[in-house]
Amino acid sequence: MKEEKTFIGIDVSKEKLDVGVRPQADFMTFANTEEGISLMTDFVKSKQPELIVLEATGGLEMAALRSLAVAGLPAVCVNPRQVRDFAKAMGILAKTDKIDAHVIARFADSVRPEIRPLKTEETEMLDAFNTRRSQLIIMLTAEKNRLTTASKWTKKDIKKSIKGLEKALDKINREVENLIKKSPHWRHMDKILQSVPGVGPVMSLTILADLPEIGTMNRRQIAALVGVAPLNRDSGKYKGRRAIWGGRARIRSVLYMCIISGICHNPKIKVFYNRLISSGKKHKVAITACMRKLMIILNTMIKNDACWNE
Secondary structure, three states: OOOOOOEEEEEEOOOEEEEEEEOOOOEEEEEOOHHHHHHHHHHHHHOOOOEEEEEOOOOOOHHHHHHHHHOOOOEEEEOHHHHHHHHHHOOOOOOOHHHHHHHHHHHHHHHOOOOOOOOOHHHHHHHHHHHHHHHHHHHHHHHHHHHHHOOOOOHHHHHHHHHHHHHHHHHHHHHHHHHHHHOHHHHHHHHHHHOOOOOOHHHHHHHHHHOOOOOOOOHHHHHHHHOOOOEOOEEOOEEOOOEOOOOOHHHHHHHHHHHHHHHHHOHHHHHHHHHHHHOOOOHHHHHHHHHHHHHHHHHHHHHHOOOOOO
């Protein structure tokens, strides 16, 4: 008799972890605390699961995911939109924590998402600094915009806020620089990435923090992961416009700025862009194609351990 494989879904919230088991239909709830996560890990381990799936929940899932990984269990974190779309496709419209946990377990059984290695503690630290850096830049930009229309009674306070944010941003930049300098591996990758005309410290940092898979994937996989691979929208005789969708938004945003610079400073990107425009492609289409090309170039350079070569 064929042995049934066990799949587990974990619905994560700030205070608790709801665990659904398939096909046994078991259900348990644990506190999302250090003690609760330890008990959850023991419970899950006793089930000898084929796969464990958690939904990304703004970082609330990381402690549980790390605990499962340390215990040697096959756990993966997925985009909650994927699970919700799966539930709708299966006709499951009701939503409670227990239902969600079992839906995630069912998703694990049906979809079998690929397990990716967890970020190291150093990479998580770099990612945290990069996230904070982005937040500070957004706040700083907002304050500078307010200053242009501020009344005489509030200008002093806004200027004080700007000064404080600039000081905090300088501190974060120094922390990031020191962190990269401490790692021979990151220093080497940073050197390769910044050897490309148009790629500066911000793009390099964002890749190091948000794209640890770079250099391990083929051209199609890396383009899809970043979200610069064109997706078809065809049905019958209808041929829809290709569009990009999903992927890692922060990398895509910085990549866009690199291309704007690259069109002027990177000869290969400039020639590629001009050829697309000459063939009748719209500006945005050409920019997206250049983003994909640059991402593939960077991936290949890291894979081949080679700096930019004119």
